[in-house]
Amino acid sequence: MSNWWKKAVVYQIYPRSFKDSNGDGYGDLNGIIEKMDYLKNLGIDVLWISPVYESPQDDNGYDISDYRKIYEKFGTNSDMENLIKEAHNRGIKIVMDLVANHTSDEHYWFEESKKSKDNPYSDYYFWLNPREDGSEPNNWGSSFCGTAWEYSKERNQYYLHYYTKKQPDLNWENPKVRKEVYDLMKFWMDKGVDGWRMDVIASISKYTDFPDYPEKLGQKYITGFMHANGPRLHEYLQEMNKKVLSKYDCMTVGEAPGSNSDIARLFVDPERKELNMIITFEHMNLDRILNSPNRKWAVKDLDFKELKSVLSNWQVKLRNHGWNALYFENHDQPRIISRWGNDTNYRKECAKAFATILHGMQGTPYIYQGEEIGMVNAHYKIEEYDDVEIHNAYRELVQKSKSISEEEFMAAVWKKSRDNARTPMQWDTSENAGFTTGRPWIKVNPRYSEINVEEALKDKNSIFYYYQKLIKLRHEEQILTDGTFKLYMEDHPSLYVYERELENEKWLVVANFSEENTILDPLQPYIYEKWDKVISNYQEIGVNMHLRPYEAFIIRRVK
Ligand code: NOJ
Numbered sequence: 001m002s003n004w005w006k007k008a009v010v011y012q013i014y015p016r017s018f019k020d021s022n023g024d025g026y027g028d029l030n031g032i033i034e035k036m037d038y039l040k041n042l043g044i045d046v047l048w049i050s051p052v053y054e055s056p057q058d059d060n061g062y063d064i065s066d067y068r069k070i071y072e073k074f075g076t077n078s079d080m081e082n083l084i085k086e087a088h089n090r091g092i093k094i095v096m097d098l099v100a101n102h103t104s105d106e107h108y109w110f111e112e113s114k115k116s117k118d119n120p121y122s123d124y125y126f127w128l129n130p131r132e133d134g135s136e137p138n139n140w141g142s143s144f145c146g147t148a149w150e151y152s153k154e155r156n157q158y159y160l161h162y163y164t165k166k167q168p169d170l171n172w173e174n175p176k177v178r179k180e181v182y183d184l185m186k187f188w189m190d191k192g193v194d195g196w197r198m199d200v201i202a203s204i205s206k207y208t209d210f211p212d213y214p215e216k217l218g219q220k221y222i223t224g225f226m227h228a229n230g231p232r233l234h235e236y237l238q239e240m241n242k243k244v245l246s247k248y249d250c251m252t253v254g255e256a257p258g259s260n261s262d263i264a265r266l267f268v269d270p271e272r273k274e275l276n277m278i279i280t281f282e283h284m285n286l287d288r289i290l291n292s293p294n295r296k297w298a299v300k301d302l303d304f305k306e307l308k309s310v311l312s313n314w315q316v317k318l319r320n321h322g323w324n325a326l327y328f329e330n331h332d333q334p335r336i337i338s339r340w341g342n343d344t345n346y347r348k349e350c351a352k353a354f355a356t357i358l359h360g361m362q363g364t365p366y367i368y369q370g371e372e373i374g375m376v377n378a379h380y381k382i383e384e385y386d387d388v389e390i391h392n393a394y395r396e397l398v399q400k401s402k403s404i405s406e407e408e409f410m411a412a413v414w415k416k417s418r419d420n421a422r423t424p425m426q427w428d429t430s431e432n433a434g435f436t437t438g439r440p441w442i443k444v445n446p447r448y449s450e451i452n453v454e455e456a457l458k459d460k461n462s463i464f465y466y467y468q469k470l471i472k473l474r475h476e477e478q479i480l481t482d483g484t485f486k487l488y489m490e491d492h493p494s495l496y497v498y499e500r501e502l503e504n505e506k507w508l509v510v511a512n513f514s515e516e517n518t519i520l521d522p523l524q525p526y527i528y529e530k531w532d533k534v535i536s537n538y539q540e541i542g543v544n545m546h547l548r549p550y551e552a553f554i555i556r557r558v559k
Helices: 029-034 036-042 077-089 108-113 175-189 233-243 261-268 304-318 336-340 347-359 388-400 406-416 453-458 463-476 478-482
Strands: 010-013 046-049 066-070 093-098 149-152 157-160 195-198 251-255 277-279 364-368 484-488 495-502 505-512 531-536 552-557
Touching (some): 066 175, 077 093, 093 175, 175 233, 233 261, 261 277, 304 484, 336 347, 347 463, 463 478
Parallel strands (some): 010 046, 046 093, 251 277
Antiparallel strands (some): 149 157, 505 552
């Protein structure tokens, strides 16, 4: 099998927010096809498309009711086949989302399963008896607040759901379930799909004795270490690899909550024959106060030193033992420049600085739609948000338990909520940013007249062209794929400096994540006496390495 994905740059599309072709306010597959030349122009190699299957959309398609059918608002199966063809014609590969930890409660398997204890689908899901007092079988929590168990009268039992109660968890202990999943993967791969992004794949194996979590102050239901990395996880992935993945020249990236760089090796060490890459949360959780009942809404400032330390650790630990998936944004994360940077005075510099340090590392970089034009977070009123995660948390934490004030919660929503990434793609300055001629399913970010694709394509110094250049470098420069990684100035609070080295070539990647002019100490051995600029976000590199606000560049040593 070739490792084509090592030189690839992935672009993620969240279909309902990308481009609406028929004026119903929802993005769709034909909208993606319309924009295929835009994506080709950017230069990306792979499109990861968030779920497009039949779904009641309780969690925007991460609740699938038919894995073999396209959701009608997105189009038809033949539109999907056409999309694969249009992408392939341009040399772009397609990665679909495999949501197999859970289905929708409207999936046929679940509808059957809940009918009785002895129907053929009975053990496709996890059903447990109530405790003596009628309460949930244990204290496990849902990732979207409240309990992870829902009672069903028909069976007088509870079923497990790590996400909403409309997302029952599949029972992978059952070989029939695993076979169903492998079959649906083959169904799409035989239509030309080139790989999978695997939704919460780290959670598919459960601790089937379902022990309670140790109590945590102030928390009735707990989500923690037992929700991921269960005892049979790697056995299942090896089976999936053997039965399906090994038969195709495909790319796989598994979403792995609860991972660190040691756990990562278990997934991605090529010798283990599991996955190519995983999506970790370790760096994304650095601005979260741990063990708070307010979960991700308990926000703290990022310590830049920690970010450098986590990312470098992954670079070092996975070297020769796997491959990194490099990302700052996706449909579950806010816009990076609003989260950890400056999305007003230094919006463009800052977006390019984040891009520089991400694309300079070893691994496969992921760009989330709109990141390439520097889209920013939205500040909406609570009723203007759509995401089930926000509304559940608002009810549970603000209204019910009152563990967070309304003001604090809204500030956290503006900073961290998933809808920040899900506002419609901003194409131009026309109404609704050119996303739809109808009424968009979620409000367009009001800054669209300033931030949009049309503007980016006109400005030769735009973020878009910076990404285009970075992508080209990834394709052409072997040092970016294979070079070693070495971090400098670990303890500096805002300078991000690392070196890549391959044979007798040396590159230095530098970024100043502050609004102050900052000096890169010229006495350090890493300042090459003679160097060439590879890329930079200011016209000329600062004299004597005086870095201006959010200045970033890559330089190469002159031999
Ligand atoms: C992770 C997905 O990325 C997220 O959007 C979804 O809500 C959960 N998994 C549940 O499928």
